[in-house]
Amino acid sequence: MDNGAYEKYKQENPDVYTPLSTYDYVDQFVHQLTTTELIICTVAGLLAVFALYKIFVKRKVKKSETKSESKENP
Numbered sequence: 001m002d003n004g005a006y007e008k009y010k011q012e013n014p015d016v017y018t019p020l021s022t023y024d025y026v027d028q029f030v031h032q033l034t035t036t037e038l039i040i041c042t043v044a045g046l047l048a049v050f051a052l053y054k055i056f057v058k059r060k061v062k063k064s065e066t067k068s069e070s071k072e073n074p
Contacts, residue, residue, distance in 0.1 A: 033041070
């Protein structure tokens with residue numbers, strides 16, 4: 001009907017809608033981190049732990065201050 005022009009077009013321009021399972025190099029999770037990524041993750045974790053520590057110490061200090069103030073002013 002079209003002298004094979006459509007088949008030729010499909011061969012030169014394959015479908016873009018291929019499923020991701022056909023690609024072997026696409027991984028959902030990274031299996032190896034670079035040194036920079038490890039350092040950044042470690043620093044972020046340490047900052048989070050430090051922030052939590054400061055929050056809890058601040059609460060304990062406020063509780064002890066309120067207890068000492070209530071003992072001094074009966």
